[in-house]
Amino acid sequence: MAYADTLPKQRPFGVTTRPDAWWLQPLVVFLGFSAFIIYSTWAAFQGVGDVKTGVPSYWYGGHGANYLSPFYSPEFWGVSPHAIGKLPAWWPVWAPFSPAFLILWIPAGFRFTCYYYRGAYYKAFWADPINCAVGEPRKSFLGERSFPLIIQNVHRYFFYLAALFIVLLSHDAWKGMWFTDLTGVKHFGIGVGTLVMVLNAFFLAMYTFGCHSLRHLIGGFLDTKTKAPTCAKAYSCVSCLNTKHMMWAWISLFWVGFTDVYIRLCATGHLNDFVFFTLK
Secondary structure, eight states: OOOGGGSOOOOOTTOOOOOSOTTHHHHHHHHHHHHHHHHHHHHHTTTTSBTTTTBOTTEEOGGGOOEEOGGGOSOSBOSSTTOSBOOOTTSOTTSOOOGGGGTTHHHHHHHHTOHHHHHHHIIIIIOTTSSTTSOOSOSOOOTTSSTTGGGGGGHHHHHHHHHHHHHHHHHHHHHTTEEEOTTSOEEEEEEHHHHHHHHHHHHHHHHHTTOHHHHHHHHTTOSOGGGOHHHHHHHHHHHHHHTTHHHHHHHHHHHHHHHHHHHHHHHTTSSOOOEEEEOO
8 A cells, every 4th residue: 555645745944833932942052053163163273372472372370370271181282381292393384283273173073973962953053854843954864874974973982082081171170279389389279260170070071971872882782780780880870961961061062161261361361260278
């Protein structure tokens, strides 16, 4: 029996019988993503900051602090105390350079291949579909089995790199707890920037360790949880974070941008970091 004649015709783009403001969600996602992409791209191109003083705009050392922007960590080549090395002599003079160029592709790749973000920007940017029961702009969907969407399948490999970044950013937050006095001695302390960096590492950890790939890695092979109780507990823990994956995704996205803004404003003298205390 043929059913082709009974199928409803495809709605024209944007046409729907939904009474709610269905366009609001993709619009907010579009604006939020666009704002972050524009700002992070601008921040990455700032490089060493003030070329006259050589003081980087991504690192703040006022009042003995030691704050490094997450957009520039780890700093392989740079001018801050966090830098592993200096820019090599073979780098072309005419080519722009920023330490962020070497590492930002990792967290960007992890986010843009994330299972939650896929559904979010498929609607907001490609309108495929723009929302449930709303007319689409195209009549066919190739899925993630052809280029370019097949690239999304590398998400599981980006996870391993993203997990390493949690360790690195946590170490940066630890460094942000030590303030150097005028004699060069370091003292434990807490400033506003310290709390900002600690929360950044925490929010990113909640997002990263709630990843679907980690959930599958830990418990995907389990047929019976009672046979592997340790893995079962870890699986339940990741599943708990996974249920709030969307929330942690947006909180961590906002906060990592805010962390860069805060450190940049302090480094450029537009904001003074407040230090609650230092132990001497």
